[in-house]
Amino acid sequence: MLRGGWREILLRLGTHSRFHHCPPARRARLLQSQLFRPMNLREDRVPALESKPSELTCKSQQLMLQAGLIHPTSPGCYSYLPYTVRAMEKLIALIDKEMQAIGGQKLNMPGLCSAELWRASERWDLMGKELFRLTDRHNKEYCLGPTHEETITDLIASNGTLSYKQLPLLLYQITRKFRDEIKPRFGLLRSREFYMKDMYTFDVSEEAARHTYRIVCDAYCHLLSKLGLQFVKVQADTGSIGGKMSHEFQLPAGVGEDRLLVCPSCKFSANVEMVKPDQKECPACQGELTETKGIEVGHTFYLGTKYSCIFNAAYSDAQNKPVTAEMGCYGLGVTRILAASIEVLSTEDSIRWPGLIAPYQVCLIPPKKGSKEESAIVLTDALYDDLAEAVPQVEGDMLLDDRTHLTIGKRLKDANKLGYPYVIIAGKRALDTPSEFEVWCQNTGEVVFMSKEGVIELLSNVQAV
Structure with missing residues (x-):
């Protein structure tokens, strides 16, 4: 038997082991860059449509x-x-x-x-x-x-x-x-x-x-x-x-x-x-x-x-x-x-879903890397984690647009096209004191600025299926 017995061994492991005080695993984030959404398809590999591109008069199909x-x-x-x-x-x-x-x-x-x-x-x-x-x-x-x-x-x-x-x-x-x-x-x-x-x-x-x-x-x-x-x-x-x-x-x-x-x-x-x-x-x-x-x-x-x-x-x-x-x-x-x-x-260029069946309810857009607001990226990450913790119905229904090589404007245009009911942007006012996020409520057309607490309260009213 080892000297000191099992109690002493366990105490030593508790004090010195790399498993001691292991921090909780960070909540996995859904990232836009990892989602499969083919946009640039080769024309020679796309089968003939039922209509020519010039004849696609149906808004939903387009x-x-x-x-x-x-x-x-x-x-x-x-x-x-x-x-x-x-x-x-x-x-x-x-x-x-x-x-x-x-x-x-x-x-x-x-x-x-x-x-x-x-x-x-x-x-x-x-x-x-x-x-x-x-x-x-x-x-x-x-x-x-x-x-x-x-x-x-x-x-x-x-x-x-x-x-x-x-x-x-x-x-x-x-x-x-x-x-x-x-x-x-x-x-x-x-x-x-x-x-x-x-x-x-x-x-x-x-x-x-x-x-x-x-x-x-x-x-x-x-x-x-x-x-x-x-x-x-x-x-x-x-x-x-x-x-x-x-x-x-x-x-x-x-x-x-x-x-x-x-x-x-x-x-x-x-x-x-x-x-x-x-x-x-x-x-x-x-x-x-x-x-x-x-x-x-x-x-x-x-x-x-x-x-x-x-x-x-x-x-x-x-x-x-x-x-x-x-x-x-x-x-x-x-x-x-x-x-x-x-x-x-929908509008002519942007999808609008019934709120309950939108693929994702929330899209968070951090600032572009290298911009003056770049330091607000950490605020977006923190907001994602806080929302996942405080609003269970949107956990797993949020997307972080991590394509920070693109401007906020380009990512917002893409978000409008996809029809997320809520788009939350960390822009200049996110760095103010108090910090405010720009919130686009797509189905009502409203754009408002809110604190983190205000965003949590707003999304707490989101209905889950």
Whole structure:
């Protein structure tokens, strides 16, 4: 045994070891220089866009390409780069909250769908050329799913009869979808591969199914309102999906491809497909209808028994008798909401995000190296650490623009382009006593000067997803 015993050895280690009084690890900072945002792409390595550069008339497409948020891989298909993925993950978290608040259960179905199921519903031919079709090595036919009514109904039917006590059943997923657009355009607004939230509901009766329909529509309204988006819920055609009733959730926008008729005097609104070609008066109050354009970001359908009859999706009632389930289906375009929100909120040269889903909430800009204000760099570092400690909801949601070889002006211009809700600059007044930071509140257009304590108080009001 060592002389002095373990107690003496540990005391000596405590006094002399390099581990003694080890300072706490410094909080890792997110640095602009380390983020992957390709800006200078070689033209010979960029696949052809769905439009020539001179024809990119869609604001969201222009801004997302110029800011390095998306990268075209083929017409209608894009790589979503880190900034966009952060925004999309925040949006998905919001959608999950809304869907689970009304009893939704999340699952995941395959993108590769059997032609046999689609033929059973007769949509294999009805969908026409928009359906991506392929054949495997065993000559079995499949499609890349644009939607999953057949798959989910077959899943329910194949698991035996449900009990009426299990209903309503609300099942949803958020996955990639595919549509062979004849002319993909406007970036993520009309692409061939996209993310969608699709929910499928099963109810005991038409009355119950219509009640569920209203609940899901209300959840859509709550989500879009929470994002700060102006939207219109309009009566719509059921199209190739079918059913007894349908509504679209539209963001009014000049680039929108849907024509909407809205009555300013009452709540009536409809897709132009739902009214007579020469109709000018509101069918509800006889007021004059106003026409506008919109971007569809959501679509709901009351299906009735269209699919449950085909696949024999039934439940056992209180007398233990099988009854065909009533169904609904509900879609939200995840990537379309991202692009559409940029389209309607942004300026011509600067992205504006809904605050809740901005990729980063805060960007801190220290002075340029070699400038008169260079000593304020340490103040920016300290502010970053203090904010991370004092405002938990922005920890991990702040970015330090450490490209101090660039002027503050160039970095501020880049920050404006990317749409951070808050940009904090350490300029001349940061060196004053008391020290003040220049704070740009992008979504309101305000520029104010604040102490460190004022900045902490301001950001304490930032909402987290």
